[in-house]
Amino acid sequence: MQPVYEPQKIEVKWQKRWTDSKVFEVEKDPSKPKFYVLEMYPYPSGKLHLGHLRNYTIGDTFARYKRMKGFNVLYPMGYDSFGLPAEIAAIKKGTPPEVTTRANIASIKADQKRIGFSYDWRREVSSIEEKYYKWNQWMFLKMYERGLAYRKESLVNWCPGCNSVLANEQVINGKCWRCKTDVEPKFLSQWFFKIREYADELLSGLDSLNWPEKVKIMQRNWIGRSEGTTVDFQVEGTDQTLSIFTTRVDTIFGVTFMTMAAEHPWCKDWVKGTEYEEEYNEFYQEVLKQDRYERMSEETEKKGVFLGKYAINPLNGDKIPIYAGNFVIYDYGAGAVMAVPAHDQRDFEFAKKYNIPIKVVIQPFDGFKLNGEKMSRAFVEDGILDNSGEFSGMENRSAIKAIAAKLQEIKKGGPTVNYKIRDWLISRQRYWGTPIPIIYCEKCGIVPVPYTELPVKLPNDAVFGKSGNPLEHSPTFMNVSCPKCGGKARRETDTMDTFVDSSWYFFRYTSPFSEDVPYEKDDVEYWAPVDQYIGGIEHAILHLLYARFFTKVSRDLGLHSIDEPFKALLTQGMINKAHPYCEYCDKFLPAAFDKDGKWEGDYDPETQTCNTCGKKYILKSAKMSKSLGNTVSPKGIIEEFGADTARFFMMHGANPEKELEWSDANCSSDHKILTRIWQLLTQSVNEFREIPDVYDEFIRFRLNRMVKIVTENYEQMLIRDALNEIISFAEILRSYAAIHPLKSLYEEAKEKLILMLAPIVPHMCEELWQIHGHSEMIALASWPKYDSELISPEIEKHWLCYDNVVEDIKNIQKILKNTAKEVKIIIAADWKNEFMQKMLKEVLDGKNFGVLMKIAMSNADWKPYGKMVKGFIQKLSRNPGKYSVPFKSQIDEYNFLKENSILLERELGMKIQVFQEEKAEDKKKSQALPGKPAIILQ
RNA sequence: GCGGGGAUAAUCAAGUCUGGUCCACGAUGCUGGACUUAGGAUCCAGUGCAUAGCGCCGCGAGGGUUCGAAGCCCUCUCCCCGCACCA
Secondary structure (H helix, E strand, O other), X not given: OOOOOOHHHHHHHHHXXXXXXXXXXXXXXXXXOEEEEEEOOOOOOOOOOHHHHHHHHHHHHHHHHHHHOOOEEEOOOEEOOOOXXXXXXXXXXXXXXXXXXXXXXXXXXXXXXXXXXXXOHHHOEEOOOHHHHHHHHHHHHHHHHOOOEEEEEEEEEEEOOOOEEEOHHHEEOOEXXXXXXXXXXXXXXXXXXXXXXXXXXXXXXXXXOEOOHHHHHHHXXXXXXXXXXXXXXXXXXXXXXXXXXXXXXXHHHHOOEEEEEOOOHHHHHHHOOOOOHHHHHHHHHHHHHOOHHHHOOOOOOOOEEEEEEEEEOOOOXXXXXXXXXXXXXXXXXXXXEEEOHHHOHHHHHHHHHHOOOOOOOEEOOOOOOOOOOOOOOOOOOOOEEOOOHHHOOOEHHHHHHHHHHHHHHOOOEXXXXXXXXXXXXXXXXXXXXXXXXXXXXXXXXXXXXXXXXXXXXXXXOOOOOOOOOHHHHOHHHHEEEXXXXXXXXXXXXXXXXXXXXXXXXXXXXXXXXXXXXXXXHHHHHHHOOEOEEEEOHHHOOHHHHHHHHHHHHHHHOOOOOOOOOEOEEEEOXXXXXXXXXXXXXXXXXXXXXXXXXXXXXXXXXXXOEEOOOOOEOEEEEEEOOOOOOOOOOHHHHHHHHOXXXXXXXXXXXXXXXXXXXXXXXXXXXXXXXXXXXXXXXXXXXXXOEOOOOHHHHHHHHHHHHHHXXXXXXXXXXXXXXXXXXXXXXXXXXXXXXXXXXEHHHXXXXXXXXXXXXXXXXXXXXXXXXXXXXXXXXXXXXXXXOOOHHHHOHHHHXXXXXXXXXXXXXXXXXXXXXXXXXEEXXXXXXXXXXXHHHHHHHHHHOXXXXXXXXXXXXXXXXXXXXXXXXXXXXXXXXXXXXXXXXXXXXXXXXXXXXXXXXXXXXXXXXXXXXXXXXXXXXXHHHHHOEOOEOEEEEO
């Protein structure tokens, strides 16, 4: 009896066998090629969602494929388990963060196991474990020793929602990346990692990576390398020098004022006790109050106040007034800019507002002379230097180099490279993170915790819900004695950004049990770098930049010799779902239910109307989100159809990098497809053939072609394309099964089909593999090879010709309403074959109609068919690509179709006769072309 | 504003790099049929127009290159994403 497809049963069974037999547990083995597949480890927020399911299914499919290809595959999983949500839960519900977190990990892990991912679970890493975060602290101390970790007071991003500061990378459009609250500027003393020190290498390293270009561009822009010149402006009456950065040093003779960031500490000093103090203070307060990102917007009016000081232009000695302005960024460059109103639009507007002179120093190439007083906007294009001392008359591009050289010569600056990226602020005023291993001693100041005292553990007596960091309310944590002098001291209460945790976890996987070092060098150097990393685009800058930085730092600490952590990166597409959208209100209509399950959405599903305006809504693709209420739970799919269907849907819906549209209909149809394949592969064939048949050749051709295409697609992670090829071969195999197949070939085809599917639907394939008599698991079976001789372009052409004949016959049958019972196939005359082959060459050679006719008519064999020849040449020259000659000669074509007429009869259920044109009598015979025989239905 | 990616049949979506059996993969939906008491089950077929097949139309709009364009080039329209006073 044919076994029934029972996913719930077989899936759990095979999951247990995989665990029991430890098939996915790997050790380093220098004799085998390694492959490291990794998905971004999740924040355990409770439940696995479809995005996770997709991410891990992509990775698991690829890992399983690489394993079958003979690689020693490292494929681990872990949890990015520190972070704010657990702490918020502690404040709201009183449950300690650790309890919430561990419960969430257990829940998400159970879901992952039920889907059957092939992780080496022994290597699980969780950042909340002391044995893990100890090494965060160790790294911090190493970086502190090297000056790569430092504490500084500066203007930072404060998120009132999280009650903590954020790194620049974590501020998206002025809002917190996590909770979307508007961030505020604050002056605070905080810990930083000196990522700028590595800016150049982080930039150049991108070139070697097999990453999406988009992500590389985003990182390049973020790092923001800019070549320019530093110019030292002495501040008159002080010993201070403003070393400003400019990319337009060619305009230096046109500087008529300087602008400082209002926050710059010098501003306050300069105005102290002067007539400018009051005005400045007012201005400063206004700037501070302004929303930081509103202030940055280009529309905001440019404002400033004079500070009562002057700077000296190092090249011409001009005395230039210094202003504080609201548009200068404090932590880019020197926090001050030289202003050239004639050649910079922003400076121009500022100068107009405050009546500052406009001095033209670059004149257009076209000879038109600009006049500073009459200009209505700045002239920012290239031109010839004017009013610029010894540089006047120079073309401005070359003047940049000349002036920079001059500045260098007189020791007032010179060529400089500047970066937009700022150091990584890692302090967080939160409990649930890695404590920063620093002690503040009343006498000794900042004292690092000795290595022997690591880890600095999180205390159990922290109180949640009070204002500020819970660690401040833990006396056992706070109060310590100084490791140096033994005196009274207190601990740093800031914890580290959780992005520190995720910056090296991929190395820990390679060496999860090491105790004296973060990871063993041997292990890392065997397994790393990650060969294929898979995750969301949202980390294009954040995690992917920090991890690269950490890799370079740890390399320089001698921990390993790897430059880049992730060789190849795949960013998976979003998951969307068609959702009600009101065109009149111009918004998506959220779905919602109240506590008792009563409908509370913004639309009426019965009448398909919008609740606001009452008009009909349309369905539009929307990103799955809690706020729209259009999420789908993987659990539901697994309960209804099984894990393999869930996986199959994820892989079949779209290629990994593309957006995937969720649809219930597609999901159940995918389950049908799987069930059909199961039936095909488990049905018994009653009668086999002994004698080979032409159809066997066709099957052999399609089988080998399928293996080739599928292999190539898997290799490029085009899993959907691979799957489509598999499905279409399954249909061919079904028709083969129906015609008493050759036993050996049929079995071979079935097994290869199972092998091709195994990475995607592993449980079903293990079961099928066993049903086919294998005692070894398919998880470790080897990937089949294909015979490229069987899929030569020539053979492909032959079968294409066959397909065309079938299609043509079906076409005519359709028109005749299936009344014909017999088919005559007439193969084009031999001269036509030769004619087409030769003339095709001439046409592609670019000869025109007249010449072609002359050539053809000079051939005695073709001359008798003058009229026909003319028609052919006309057709040929219109589009030669449409005509190909699949067979060497008429007789080859005849034999091929004659042999395959049995197949045609089977496929079409009609009697087939094949003739040569020369021996046929029907009028239509003249229509026959090589590879396209004339067809007559009767 | 700058940078990147798109627009393909009723819908989702492949093909675009490397122009030529593309009368555009695959799936959904729809239509018809088979099996049926019935089916939202299963299976088969069809799904631009024309037609005893070889033709025509068609890949956002318009133009161009070519023997030949969904693909290459130019112009335009619209959509998405990232950055955004960076001196």
